[in-house]
Amino acid sequence: MLKDITIGQYIPGDTPVHNLDPRVKIIITFAFIAALFFIDKFFGYLFVIGFMAMSISLSKIPVKILFKGLKPLIAIILLTVALNIFMTEGEVIYTIWKLKITKEGLIQAGFMGLRLIFLITGASLLTLTTSPISLTDGIEKLLNPLKKVGVPAHELAMMMTIALRFIPTLLEETDKIMKAQMARGADFETGNIISRAKAMVPLLVPLFISAFRRADELALAMEARCYRGGENRTRMKQLIIEFRDYMALTITIVFFSAILWSRYLVK
Amino acid sequence: MPIKVENLVHIYMRDTVFQHLALDDISFTIEDGEFIGLIGHTGSGKSTLIQHLNGLIKPTSGKIFVDDFDINSKEIPLKIIRQKVGLVFQYPEHQLFEESVYKDVAFGPRNLKLSEEEVEKRVKASLDLVGLNYDEVKDKSPFDLSGGQKRRVAIAGVLAMKPKVLILDEPTAGLDPRGRDEILGEIKELHKKEKITTILVSHSMEDIAKLVDKILVMNKGKIQFFDIPQKVFKEVETLERIGLGVPQVSYLIRELRKKGFAIEDCISVEEAKTAIINVIRGKKDA
Numbered sequence: 001m002l003k004d005i006t007i008g009q010y011i012p013g014d015t016p017v018h019n020l021d022p023r024v025k026i027i028i029t030f031a032f033i034a035a036l037f038f039i040d041k042f043f044g045y046l047f048v049i050g051f052m053a054m055s056i057s058l059s060k061i062p063v064k065i066l067f068k069g070l071k072p073l074i075a076i077i078l079l080t081v082a083l084n085i086f087m088t089e090g091e092v093i094y095t096i097w098k099l100k101i102t103k104e105g106l107i108q109a110g111f112m113g114l115r116l117i118f119l120i121t122g123a124s125l126l127t128l129t130t131s132p133i134s135l136t137d138g139i140e141k142l143l144n145p146l147k148k149v150g151v152p153a154h155e156l157a158m159m160m161t162i163a164l165r166f167i168p169t170l171l172e173e174t175d176k177i178m179k180a181q182m183a184r185g186a187d188f189e190t191g192n193i194i195s196r197a198k199a200m201v202p203l204l205v206p207l208f209i210s211a212f213r214r215a216d217e218l219a220l221a222m223e224a225r226c227y228r229g230g231e232n233r234t235r236m237k238q239l240i241i242e243f244r245d246y247m248a249l250t251i252t253i254v255f256f257s258a259i260l261w262s263r264y265l266v267k
Numbered sequence: 268m269p270i271k272v273e274n275l276v277h278i279y280m281r282d283t284v285f286q287h288l289a290l291d292d293i294s295f296t297i298e299d300g301e302f303i304g305l306i307g308h309t310g311s312g313k314s315t316l317i318q319h320l321n322g323l324i325k326p327t328s329g330k331i332f333v334d335d336f337d338i339n340s341k342e343i344p345l346k347i348i349r350q351k352v353g354l355v356f357q358y359p360e361h362q363l364f365e366e367s368v369y370k371d372v373a374f375g376p377r378n379l380k381l382s383e384e385e386v387e388k389r390v391k392a393s394l395d396l397v398g399l400n401y402d403e404v405k406d407k408s409p410f411d412l413s414g415g416q417k418r419r420v421a422i423a424g425v426l427a428m429k430p431k432v433l434i435l436d437e438p439t440a441g442l443d444p445r446g447r448d449e450i451l452g453e454i455k456e457l458h459k460k461e462k463i464t465t466i467l468v469s470h471s472m473e474d475i476a477k478l479v480d481k482i483l484v485m486n487k488g489k490i491q492f493f494d495i496p497q498k499v500f501k502e503v504e505t506l507e508r509i510g511l512g513v514p515q516v517s518y519l520i521r522e523l524r525k526k527g528f529a530i531e532d533c534i535s536v537e538e539a540k541t542a543i544i545n546v547i548r549g550k551k552d553a
Contacts, residue, residue, distance in 0.1 A: 179323045180362040183354040184424055185346060185378030202374065205364035209410075 017059035022138030024245040029126045035259040044262040069124040084109035132164040270297040275329035289315040291488040304475035305468045307485035308510040321352035353430030359421030369405040375428040393426035415446040432464040477535040497532040
């Protein structure tokens with residue numbers, strides 16, 4: 001179960017997508033997500049499919065891995081689709097018991113379903129092709145102008161780096177504690193919801209304790225090395241916008257314009 | 268209850284780029300009541316092997332028999348195997364979670380659905396076995412105890428399952444010398460008193476040399492040696508090559524032999540003392 005989580009996973013590579021400046025990749029991802037919400041006709045998704053297909057094939061990330069990231073969210077997608085199918089008012093096509101399926105509902109559900117799927121795969125493509133370190137570097141740089149109004153950009157980026165850094169550690173810890181409790185006869189797999197929730201206590205308490213202990217130790221280690229936040233710190237790797245970044249931005253602008261065209265100019 | 272392992276193979280992350288052969292065709296038998304020291308370098312497959320013995324990991328191929336039951340056959344519920352084979356993980360104090368020592372030790376027996384009197388009896392007995400005073404600690408929070416005491420409570424938690432085989436993964440890691448000696452002493456007592464088959468995982472030859480009946484040395488997923496300590500310690504060159512040493516005293520004896528003293532093999536300082544004294548006296552007599 002734990003191995004299915006691909007959110008935040010990074011697959012190293014040396015492709016045009018991997019090598020883009022992280023700031024550019026973050027901006028492109030946000031533009032992509034925004035574009036998804038501008039679409040109001042089904043053929044608009046053709047542009048999205050084209051854009052995604054190009055990015056995926058350039059990044060050489062296996063499509064299988066990308067779709068695996070959808071697995072844990074299938075329940076949410078299905079729920080959204082179902083709610084849209086049954087809850088939208090309009091021209092009734094079919095009635096099951098008290099639930100009415102409307103034409104508008106089906107269309108709405110199709111939109112929402114596609115939107116969610118592309119949203120998740122688009123965002124996963126960003127994390128799959130960007131190492132957590134360069135991702136947070138990018139975020140920090142992008143937030144830098146906001147420092148003037150008091151946004152602690154460096155601290156936020158540091159928190160993110162640490163959080164990402166501890167995901168595998170905590171997963172490992174969970175696995176270890178689970179096994180230790182199973183060795184004492186704990187059962188995490190059978191029973192109804194209540195007994196299963198109860199079975200989580202012997203797992204969660206030690207996990208929290210160890211997370212706090214690790215946080216304490218890390219804070220102490222950082223203090224011991226005189227860590228004092230972002231002021232006057234320089235970087236080993238400076239982020240530089242190159243030709244390929246301008247290319248990628250141009251393609252994104254074309255894509256975004258095409259979406260806007262499909263919404264406002266096509267009747 | 269003998270443990271029999273036949274052609275056990277385990278491959279991690281099979282069919283991916285991270286594929287790793289952790290256990291490579293391992294076979295051995297452990298007899299009833301034996302005290303085994305399992306020793307090997309980090310990454311030699313020790314932990315993988317012991318987790319197989321109570322069904323926490325499934326073998327890629329091969330079979331494991333505990334008490335003549337194939338523990339991976341579907342007919343035998345894993346709960347029964349896990350009750351029979353008690354496994355104490357490394358840093359077991361990290362698994363404590365209850366509000367009182369009593370409740371934490373009772374976690375295992377309660378999972379076995381025992382009556383409350385039986386649970387109490389077992390908690391009392393197992394805290395006793397690890398050298399803790401039942402009345403003193405039972406209502407304390409396990410988090411208020413010292414490191415060594417926490418570890419004892421965690422070991423008691425496994426003992427309360429009344430296992431017939433007890434496996435301890437580096438029970439002395441991170442303890443001071445006194446805590447280490449105490450824990451090892453208690454494990455020895457336990458083995459003597461309860462006659463349970465014990466497997467002690469360690470990477471310190473010194474620790475296990477004087478305790479165990481036989482030593483199982485692992486290297487790169489294979490069994491290098493499986494014999495009585497005296498014989499294993501003779502293989503100094505091989506042991507050093509795979510990143511393990513022999514107890515200091517064995518080096519001393521070896522050097523003395525090179526100088527021409529006729530001293531028999533010893534594994535502990537006490538034994539060596541008597542042997543050396545005997546040799547010196549023998550010389551004087553001659």
